[in-house]
Each structure stands twice: as C-alpha cells, then as structure tokens.
Amino acid sequence: MAERVFRIHEEAGIRSAFVAAWALVPALFAKAKHGLEIVIRPMKDKRSVAQNRRYWMLLRELAAIAWIDDRQFSDQTWHEHFKRALIGCEEFVLPSGAIEQRGISTTTLSIEEFGEYMTQIEVWAAEQGWPLMAGEWRAAA
Known part of the structure; x- marks a missing residue:
C-alpha cells in the first residue's frame, strides 16, 4: 500500500x-x-465532462492527421505519450518483479491544469504542422 x-x-x-x-x-x-x-x-475540482470530450476529440484528430516516420499512432498512444511528456511518469512493480513506467493520470489535474494541458498539446501539434480543429470546438461550446 x-x-x-x-x-x-x-x-x-x-x-x-x-x-x-x-x-x-x-x-x-x-x-x-x-x-x-x-x-x-x-x-481539487475535477475536469468537466465537456473537457474530457474535447480532450479525446483532440487526440482522435491528431491520430487521424499526424504521421511520424511513415507511421500513424492511435489516440490511446498519443494519450500515453502526452501524459509522459507533459505530466510525468510513475513507476509500478508488476507481479513478476519487473518495474514499469506509465504516464501520471490526467485525472490528477484540476480543471484549470487540464485546460493548460490541452493547450500545450494544441501548441505542440501546431508547431509540428498539425493544427487541430477540435480547438475551434472550444469557441463554439
């Protein structure tokens, strides 16, 4: 424990x-x-359902348009990538004794922190040449 x-x-x-x-x-x-x-x-106030919906829209859109070394990655892979890159990692021990790492859960973020996290993803994607249209959803919502 x-x-x-x-x-x-x-x-x-x-x-x-x-x-x-x-x-x-x-x-x-x-x-x-x-x-x-x-x-x-x-x-901490947890993120809203609308924030969560928008987050997964961003990841699905990125998965559909982003190509790295002639490969595309799933929304789940982008989710894990951004957790590790922007929030950090935590270690856990498997029953075999092996030590693994995973990205710290986005559920640890407050409403404000989660909004900043999504903005960081949008900025990164735009810098790579993949501006995300799900960002326009924010203005319409």
Missing part, C-alpha cells in the same frame, strides 16, 4: 477519515524509509 487518499465532503466526515488513517499508520510506518507525510488541502 503506497498511499491512501481520503476525500471529505462534509465536516462530519473528518473524524472517520482520521480514524481510518490512524489505523493504517503501523503498516505504512513499517514500510516507510523516511517517515510518513500528511497532506491536508482543499479538494
């Missing part, structure tokens, strides 16, 4: 979150090399 996140929506939930966290301390502390970290912050 690497970490646990408790989301508290009402003041009444604070005590139960702390009780549950306290119960995890012995197991986590035994595995922690440098101690534990407690972070309390306002919950």
Whole structure:
C-alpha cells in the first residue's frame, strides 16, 4: 500500500477519515524509509465532462492527421505519450518483479491544469504542422 487518499465532503466526515488513517499508520510506518507525510488541502475540482470530450476529440484528430516516420499512432498512444511528456511518469512493480513506467493520470489535474494541458498539446501539434480543429470546438461550446 503506497498511499491512501481520503476525500471529505462534509465536516462530519473528518473524524472517520482520521480514524481510518490512524489505523493504517503501523503498516505504512513499517514500510516507510523516511517517515510518513500528511497532506491536508482543499479538494481539487475535477475536469468537466465537456473537457474530457474535447480532450479525446483532440487526440482522435491528431491520430487521424499526424504521421511520424511513415507511421500513424492511435489516440490511446498519443494519450500515453502526452501524459509522459507533459505530466510525468510513475513507476509500478508488476507481479513478476519487473518495474514499469506509465504516464501520471490526467485525472490528477484540476480543471484549470487540464485546460493548460490541452493547450500545450494544441501548441505542440501546431508547431509540428498539425493544427487541430477540435480547438475551434472550444469557441463554439
């Protein structure tokens, strides 16, 4: 167990979150090399359904028009590429013991951060000579 996140929506939930966290301390502390970290912050607003729809429109459009070394890539491949390039990577261990990397999930981004992320993708695509028309959707929406 690497970490646990408790989301508290009402003041009444604070005590139960702390009780549950306290119960995890012995197991986590035994595995922690440098101690534990407690972070309390306002919950981030998640991206909207409209943002998510626009994001996948951008990726599908890029997959349809972009060619690199005589190859095209799927929207899923572009999704993973941009997560790694623009958000970063996280390591995870497979049951075999092999260590792999994957892009950090876009769901970690706030509404504002996700908007900036899409803008970075659009700028990159335009610089490559592939201006994305899904960007026009933003003005119409």
